[in-house]
Structures are given as structure tokens and as C-alpha cells.
Amino acid sequence: MNTLPDSVDAQNPVIEISHLKKSFGHLEVLKDISFNLLPGENLVVLGKSGSGKSVLIKCIVGLLKADSGIIKVFGQDISDPDNKVLVQLREKIGFLFQSGALFDSMTVRQNLEFPLRKTKKDLTEKEKENKIHEALENVGLPDVIDKMPSELSGGMRKRISLARTLVMSPGIMLYDEPTTGLDPVTSEEISELINGVRKKYNTSSIIITHDIKCAMIIADRMIMLQEGNIYKEGNPELFKNSDDEFIQSFFK
Template identity: 60%
Template structure:
């Protein structure tokens, strides 16, 4: 990892106790047949922090997220979420853990046959104790207001723009009050103005709900707005971390290539 940038990261770790991390990964490896996708992943996410992950397609970003939520099992290394080793959890414990983690998919993953209200009711009704209509309505209205779309409550997904669908997807995730948010290319396919609105919304969510977030993106404008820290993934390994300004001026050509594309 870039030594100058690594020093900056080390300062953060020295000032943070283990209990202040919601996610701790050490020497994580994952292969599929003879292809090693994650070679040696080391990552820590602090409570309330927005961590942006940069990396080319096929370099392991999605595989890492699936490991974090227990959909894939690492071959080696440790992966602790809320100080619990993922590989030691049974299915019930994994289910409980996943309720504390929100995931915003690239395509928002809304159910087209359901209204906005019904899309937001769906995750709540899957809980052990389903809520009544009187209990559901204020929860739905709260998250819709948080994403600025309270007036869309009775619309169908087909009536919404791409940016609005992203917001509704985010509202559906927030309704379970997650402590960790995983954003997978949150601004993909959006125009620059709408992309900036989504980036600012990610910041608002961080402040209002005190979420800890991993933001996977190729959108450098999004990275610049949302990050507290940035890590760069190359062929299954993190090769640099630091602030936007530090990485923009990195001596590593691969790291600089992300930032050069914005010039």
C-alpha cells in the first residue's frame, strides 16, 4: 500500500479503539476455482464513517460485499461485523445481522408490481412481528420525507425517474434503521445534477441516522462529495488509502488514473 498514504491511515487507527469499529477485515482471501478474486483484504470501518472504495470492474468489490453480509464464505482471514466473526454465525444469527445492514443496489431493486407504499411495507412485513397499518404509515412517511419524496407514496415505480427510484430504494433500505449502509454504484446511470443530489443525500443519511457506509463507485464527483476516506482496490488487494487530495496526488499511476479521468 502507498506508504505516504498508509501513514495517514495509521494515525486514524491509533486514535480509535476496536469497539469503535463496526467492520474489521484482516487478510481476507476468496477464490473461485483457480481464480483468486480477493488476495489479501485488510479494511476497517469506523462508526459513522463514509468509506469510498474505488476499483475497476472485476477487481473484487462485489465479492467483498457478499462476504460482508455472509452470502459468500471467505477462504482465509477474519471478517468481523459488530465485533462478531461472520464465519462463526449460524443462519438465524446471520439473518439478525443482515437486518442491521442496508444495501442500495445499482438498479434500486424495486418491485414494479407494487406501489411505493407497498415497496416500503414489504421489508417490515417480513419481520417476526408484522406491524399494523397504523404502525406502518408513520414509518413509511418518515423515510420518504428523509429522501424528499413523501408525495410519491402512492405512485408506481414506472411513474418515477431514475433518480426518484434510487431515492425510493434508499428509503426502503432505511426503513429497517440499518447501522451499516452498503452503496453499490449509487449514481450509475444518472445525469450529473441528479448524481449530485444522491451524493448529498448519502451525506444527509449519514448525519441523520449516524450510519457507517461503504460506497462503491466509479463516479469521482460522488467520491469527492461523500468520502471521509477512500481506499483503492486493484486485483483483489487494497493498494492505497487516504483523503481525496492525497490519492489525487499519489505517486502510483493506477491510483492517479481514477482522478485523471475527471480532468
């Protein structure tokens, strides 16, 4: 469990969400979600499958359009995103997909080059190469640069996917179930890696998970979603010591 870093400034949240609503047809996935993400904070969003956790971060990054509510990233309102603003903001937001979402027709090197080719046009080939090597070093996989994603294990794919976001040196990281499908040892390694990324890149992160062990390692603060609303918010100790049966069901 972490304590909030010294740099946290509660007055200037990096993400502000208020009264967010999102439905698919008649199904209301997010009913009324409001919270802030503070600088340097690891915020874990817990919830059962289908509780709208992934929808929430996809709304933040603009992959889904919210029905109503306000989403501000670095103070800029992207609730009704203008493409230019969103493209600029996406350069500062890293998104780790649940499946890794590596481009399977490309090598690891090409996967890591991909986000750089549009956003860092001013970099020389040498500088790009250095960034790629640095990102791979930071996830502990410097030797797989010329491998195809199909040649990597599940944990390695998650790490490479994380490296692909790190080449952009993002200010915010959004992790969509980073430990799903991994064995307990690899899950713990990925959790430690998330903490390492926060230290090294000074990122603020939202981590979607239902892996309570992972959550307890990385969380500064936790939010639990149930039926499209925030059910409980607080630090990990509050959750751990809660008498609430629903919350305790995650710890069993």
C-alpha cells in the same frame, strides 16, 4: 469532502475484515483484503470494474460466502454465518443495490413495507405507515408512495431503494455504485443524500464506486482495490495529490 464525525471511536470498528479471500473457480477476485469500518465513517472503496468491489460488500452482508478470512460485524463473526446471527445482523445493515432492486410487482409503499413485515412485527399498521412516510420524506420523494417502480426515473428508483433500507433504521449502510447510470446533477444529489443519511441516522457506510466526484463528496477515507488487493488506503486528499499514475487515472 468530510471530516470524521466526533463520535468516531477507532477502538470499536463496526466492521472488521481480515485476510478475506474469495474466488470463483480459478478466478481469484479478492486475494487478501483487510480493513476496518469505524463508527460514523463513510469509507469509499474505489476500483476498476471487475476489481471485486461488489463481491466485497456481498461477502459482508452474507450474500456471498468468503473462501477464507474473518468478517466481523458489530463484533460478531459472520465468516461462517449461522442463519440466525446473520438474519439479526441484516436488520442492522442497509444494502443499496446497484440496480436499485426494487420489487417491480409491488408499489413503492409495498416495497418499503416488505422489510418491515418480518423484522418489525411488533409495530402497528399506523407505526409502519409513519416509518414509510418518514423514509420517503428523508429521500425527498413523499408523493410517489402509490406509484409502481416502472413509473419512476433512475434517480427516483435509487432514492426509493435507499428509503427501503432506511425504514429499518440501519446502523451500517452498504452502497453498491449508488451513482452509476445517473446524470451528473442527479449523481451529486445522491451523494449529498448519502451524507444526509449519515447525519440523520448516524450510520457507518461503505460506498462502492468508480465515480471519483461522488467519492470526493462523501468520503472520510478511501480504499483502492486492484487485482484483488488493497492498492492504496488513505484520506481523499492523499488520493487527490498522489503521483501514482493508476490513482490519477481515476481523476481524469
